[in-house]
Amino acid sequence: MRFYFAPLEGITRYIFRNAYEKYYGDIEKYFAPFISPTDNCFLTPKNIRELCPEHNQGINLVPQILTNNSVAFIGAAKELYDMGYRELNLNLGCPSGTACAKKKGAGFLTEWYEMERLFDDIYEWSGSNNVIISVKTRLGRFEPDEFYDILEIYNKYPISELIIHPRIEKDYYKGKPRMEFYDYAVEHSINPVVYNGNLFSADDIEKYDQNYVEEKKVSDIVMIGRGLLYNPELIKLFFNRDNDKKFDYIRFWDFHDEIYRNYQEIMSPDKNVLFHMKELWTYWKELYPESERAVRNILKTKSYGEYEAALRNLK
Ligand SMILES: Cc1cc2nc3c(=O)[nH]c(=O)nc-3n(C[C@H](O)[C@H](O)[C@H](O)COP(=O)(O)O)c2cc1C
Known part of the structure; x- marks a missing residue:
């Protein structure tokens, strides 16, 4: 199995990412928490501080953009390109009231016509600039059945990876992921799918490995967020699940101290x-x-x- 670290706004900032990479690692890609460009300000000084290569050395970082507007997306994408980024992620999953009220994140998932216009523009730009764009999505806004139509839209575009958090907006982060819709995506997505949601234990990861990677031949990549906070050793635990190794509290405190010290500096x-x-x-x-x-x-x-x-x- 291979692992992506999910974007967690306010948490997986560069100080955290660097410390995690130093003490735990085993992460193929870190997805940065979303930036929210506007028509007249693509990247704020804070965005630049978070994403600049000097603050993310040795980390495979994918910036994430939350927008419904192609001018803002492409404006930010060009600045990120100049910083060296060739892979970007579009956030179509954020369930926060503020984002959804502005028809961004999961709130954009009902606007199918506008979604296609956004995709037309951003994939045209990315195609001619050698950039790849993945999408992180929920199933829909109000009903999971929306996903059938949404997936048809996704299938029209060269989405590098379709990262699916199988919940709808109002599920927020609660309840069980709606796996039957993820199964539908596995069957019908033309683009590669990556699973995200509620992988909290080595057992959870092993079940995914058996049910999807072994049986359904889905990619062996999963994205994990909260599971890596609850237990920063989760990946190691999965790889060493046959050994009875105890949690390394000394390493954890070094990890803690590094984050604490570095936050104090900035x-x-x-x-x-x-x-x-x-x-x-x-x-x-x-x-x-x-x-x-x-x-x-x-x-x-x-x-x-x-x-x-x-x-x-x-x-
Ligand atoms: C505090 C918090 C902040 C989050 N921030 C983002 C974000 O910036 N972008 C995004 O796509 N998802 C965000 N998410 C969603 C996570 O990336 C992930 O999809 C979700 O937590 C489910 O995965 P998990 O069960 O492995 O945590 C956030 C979730 C939480 C709990």
Whole structure:
């Protein structure tokens, strides 16, 4: 099996990606959290900081664009091209109210005519510039049945990879992925499909490997997001599933310290850094199932001093 790291807005930023690559790795491609270009500003200084090659050395990074507008997409794509990127991803899955109200992300999935116009333009540009564009999609906005028509649209374009998160907008990230629609895509997509959603354990990955890679001859690539936060060793665990190896807490703390230190270098004051660290702890708490209270205390801290004291209680 091979693995893509899913884009997680606010979390898988360059500081996190570099630390993950250093301590864990085994990631074929990291998908950057979306950027949202407009007609008159394609990349903000923050976007450039996140995506510039100097901050992403040794990482195979794919920038992701959230838009319904080909001028904005191509404008951003050209700037990314100048930074060296030859692969981009279009976000057609974001379920956030703000994006969907503007008919972006999953909110664009009902606008079939406009989708085709966007695809006409961006694939014409990418074809003549030697760039490939993958799409990360949900099944639809309101009903999963929308996917039948949406897939017909996708089949008209040279989508390098169709990454499917088999939920609809209102599912958000809850409930079980609707695998019957993923199965439909496996059967009917002309473009290569990549699965994404709820792979949380070595068993989950193994089942996918058996059911799809072995039996249905689907590509052996999956995209994982939250699973790699809940357990940064998930991939290693999958590869070594026959051994009874314990979680390496020393490595985890080195990973933690690197993220914490590097955020302190680029952000101030305490509040901003702690906001990011605490967001990570909402996932990392799974690594300390017996220490709920100690983790709750971490989430309440308001200064570096309090945070570090709370960590000592956990270590
Ligand atoms: C906090 C958070 C932020 C996310 N940000 C993005 C994003 O920027 N772009 C995107 O395509 N998906 C985004 N997603 C969706 C994930 O990439 C992924 O599709 C989803 O979490 C399901 O995969 P998983 O079950 O492996 O986590 C986000 C999800 C979460 C929970």
